[in-house]
Amino acid sequence: MKIGLIVATIEEFSSVLKIMNLKEEIIEDDIFTIYYININNNDIYISKSGVGEIASSSLTQYLITKYNVKLIINAGVVGSLKNHFSLEQVCLVKDVVHYDFDTSKIDNVPVGYYEDYGRFIPLTKKYIELIKNNYPDILEVRCASGDKFIDSKKMKDYLVKEFDADICDMESAGITLTAIKNKVDLISLKIVSDDGDASKYNSNVNKTCDILYQLLNKLLVNIQK
Secondary structure, three states, X not given: OXXXXXXXXXXXXXXXXXXXXXXXXXXXXOOOEEEEEEEOOEEEEEEEOOOOHHHHHHHHHHHHHHHOOOEEEEEEEEEEOOOOOOOOOEEEEEEEEEOOOOOHHHHOOOOOOEOOOEOOEEOOHHHHHXXXXXXXXXXXXXXXXXXXXXXXXXXXXXXHHHHOOOEEEOOHHHHHHHHHHOOOEEEEEEEEEEOOOHHHHHXXXXXXXXXXXXXXXXXXXXXXX
């Protein structure tokens, strides 16, 4: 199977290169820099999108169009919205809400609502079940996604109350919507690096990235064509 692995930040990408023992050899330097590895007869194309919905959506479409990938994996760090989530908690995203998407002033529909998908956009169920069967301790979560780093209690409380969201990031909505539009399967594996505190993010990001990608490396062995 052809798989696209998307990470957002330089810290995440550096950890991927280290954990997956990738040679620093650029196989494609067109729009994005792409790295390639074969695991369990799967062709895996790995790249860094940059932060935000537009950047991540662009890379998703590029991997689908250029390499004909049939599965997108997004793996990276997130902030927690609920107090019971500990640092280094690994999470499996079951659905995503794009909380920045708001047309309510003109059509009176709920914030985050897409006509084709509803408010909570689901990820590929068969891969959620595969991962849960192999790693039952991973928590299934709802991710609130938008183009801002959430660092205020007021905003965290809003995302929990309005959407019952567990974690937040800045890429998942763009990746999810693009994958679904292209009828491509999607896995989103996340790890909590902070609770909306930028200083915690900065001090924990490298360690949490390493934990996540060690797990992902093992998981890729179980993905069959």
